[in-house]
Amino acid sequence: APATIGLTGLATMGRNLARNIARHGHAIAVHNRTTERMTAMLEEFGEEGDFTGCESLEELVQAVERPRAIIIMVKAGEATDAVIDELVPLLDEGDIVVDGGNAHFTDTLRRQQTLEEHGLHFVGMGVSGGEEGALNGPSIMVGGSDHAYEQLGPVVESIAAVVDGTPCCAHVGPDGAGHFVKMVHNGIEYADMQLIAESYDLLRSVAGLEPHAIGDVFAQWNEGDLESFLIELTADVLRFDDASGQPFVDVVRDEAEQKGTGRWTVQSALDLGVPITGIAEATFARSLSGHTDQREAARKVFSTSPDEQRVEVDRDTFVDQVRAALYASKVVAYAQGFDQIAKGAEEHGWDIDLGELATIWRGGCIIRAQFLDRIREAYADEPDLTTLLTTPYFADAVKEGVDAWREVVATAAAGGVPVPAFGSSLSYFDGLRRERLPAALIQALRDNFGAHTYRRVDRDGTFHTQWAAEGRPEQEM
Ligand code: NBP
Numbered sequence: 001a002p003a004t005i006g007l008t009g010l011a012t013m014g015r016n017l018a019r020n021i022a023r024h025g026h027a028i029a030v031h032n033r034t035t036e037r038m039t040a041m042l043e044e045f046g047e048e049g050d051f052t053g054c055e056s057l058e059e060l061v062q063a064v065e066r067p068r069a070i071i072i073m074v075k076a077g078e079a080t081d082a083v084i085d086e087l088v089p090l091l092d093e094g095d096i097v098v099d100g101g102n103a104h105f106t107d108t109l110r111r112q113q114t115l116e117e118h119g120l121h122f123v124g125m126g127v128s129g130g131e132e133g134a135l136n137g138p139s140i141m142v143g144g145s146d147h148a149y150e151q152l153g154p155v156v157e158s159i160a161a162v163v164d165g166t167p168c169c170a171h172v173g174p175d176g177a178g179h180f181v182k183m184v185h186n187g188i189e190y191a192d193m194q195l196i197a198e199s200y201d202l203l204r205s206v207a208g209l210e211p212h213a214i215g216d217v218f219a220q221w222n223e224g225d226l227e228s229f230l231i232e233l234t235a236d237v238l239r240f241d242d243a244s245g246q247p248f249v250d251v252v253r254d255e256a257e258q259k260g261t262g263r264w265t266v267q268s269a270l271d272l273g274v275p276i277t278g279i280a281e282a283t284f285a286r287s288l289s290g291h292t293d294q295r296e297a298a299r300k301v302f303s304t305s306p307d308e309q310r311v312e313v314d315r316d317t318f319v320d321q322v323r324a325a326l327y328a329s330k331v332v333a334y335a336q337g338f339d340q341i342a343k344g345a346e347e348h349g350w351d352i353d354l355g356e357l358a359t360i361w362r363g364g365c366i367i368r369a370q371f372l373d374r375i376r377e378a379y380a381d382e383p384d385l386t387t388l389l390t391t392p393y394f395a396d397a398v399k400e401g402v403d404a405w406r407e408v409v410a411t412a413a414a415g416g417v418p419v420p421a422f423g424s425s426l427s428y429f430d431g432l433r434r435e436r437l438p439a440a441l442i443q444a445l446r447d448n449f450g451a452h453t454y455r456r457v458d459r460d461g462t463f464h465t466q467w468a469a470e471g472r473p474e475q476e477m
Contacts, residue, residue, distance in 0.1 A: 005069045006070040014100075017138075021049075067092070070098065071098040072098065072101065084099075084115075096148045096151060121145055122144065126179050128366065129365050129366065140157075143179060163363040172353075184268075187269075190265070229369065274339050277424040285418075322404075324405060338357075409426050
C-alpha cells in the first residue's frame, strides 16, 4: 500500500520526526540525499512502524498516495531550495510540500508563491523541541492553506506533545505564519535563557553561592510560578560536575553561540517597530560573550579587585529578590514577544490566535512553562489585549515584584555585574508607565536640526518652529 506521507532529510531531526510519525501508525516513505543515512535508519528502527525506504526523490514521490504530502527536513536555506527545485517537477497538482526546517519566514513566503504557481500547496511548519521533541512530541506551528491543513493536520496533531488532552499543534495561519511564530518563539527562548543566566551570575557573584547551591535555588523556584523546562534544566546543569571534579558550568567556555533565529527575531522587530528589548539584549549578550579580543582588552584596562565592587546583601532576601526580578522580566519578555507576533500578523494579514499559541507552547518546546497557562487565560479573557503586561494576573505579579526588581538592578550596577536583560526589561516597564517621556526633547531636537515637525500637547496639528541659523528660536520682540 502507498505511504500516507513522505519525508526527505534524515539527519537528527528528520529521522526522529519520521520515527514519531511511524510510531503513531502512519505509513511513511523516507529518503535522504546520502542513501546510507536512510538504510542505517531503517536497519536500526525499521521495526518501529511501516517505513518505505527510498533511494531517490522519484522513488519517494512514487511511494506516497495522492494528493501527496512530503515533508522536507533538511538544512535551512540553500539546501531546502535545492530539494524543492528537485521535487517540484516530480509532483502533481494539489500535492503538498511541507518545510519542517527552521526557515526564515520570508523564504517561506517566497517558496509559497513559487509553488502556488506550480499548482502545489506549500506549508511552512515550525517544529520546536529539538531532537527529543521531534521523537517524543514536539510543539508544531503550521503555516499553510486550510486545504493543506485538512490533509496534514491529523498526522501532525497525532505526533505532537499533548498537555491536558490538547495536542501542542496548531494551524497558526497561512504561508509564513508558522515559521514567523517559531522564530519569535526562539527569540523568547533567548530572553528566557539570558534572564536565567543573569540570575545565576547574581546569585554567584553577589550572594556568593556556589553552583550546586544555586542549582538547589533553581530547583526550589521550579516549585512555584517559575516552573518551566528551562528552570528545571538549569537546576540539573548547575548541580552537575564535570569528570574533572569541577562544576560543569566552570569548565564550559563563556562564549554563547547562536544559529541565527534570535538575530532574525530582532531584525524583524526592527522592521515592525516593536521594542523587544529583552530578546534584543539577550541576542547582543551572546555576541558580546564571543568578542574575546575586546573582552581581554577591556579586562586589562578596567579590571578591579573583587573587593572594590563587593556589595553586601542579605543572602536569603537577595535570592528572593532575584526570583521576583526574574519573574517580572520574564513577563516583559513574553509581553514583547507576543506584541511582535500581533504586529507581524497585522503586517502580513495573518489571523493569529495568540491564546492558542500560548496553549501549544505548553508542551514539546524549550520554553514550555506553567506560566503559559496564565498567558492562555489572559487571551481567553481578552482576545484583543493591548499588552500582556497589564492583564490582572501579570500586573499584580509585576507590582508585587517591582521593588525587588529595582533593588536587583541597582545592586547589579553597584557590583559591576552586567544584567542587560533585567535592566532593559525594567526600563521597558518604566518607559511604558511613565507619565511623560523625554521623547518630547528628541522631537524638539529633530524639529530644530531637520525641520521634522512636532505635535503639541495643547492643540491638534503638525507644527514647525522657525529656528534661527544658530539653532535658537527666533525671539519675539
Ligand atoms: P541539518 O540541519 O544538520 O541538515 C542535514 C540534512 O540536510 C541531511 O539530511 C543532509 O543530507 C541534508 N542536506 C544538506 Br546539508 N544539503 C542538502 C542538499 N543540497 N540536498 C539534499 N539534502 C541536503 O539537520 P537537522 O539538525 O536534522 O535539522 C533539520 C532541520 O530542522 C533544519 O532546518 C534545522 O534548522 C531544523 N531544526 C533543528 C532543530 C534541532 O534541534 N537540531 C530543532 C528544530 C528545527 P545528507 O545526509 O546527504 O548530508
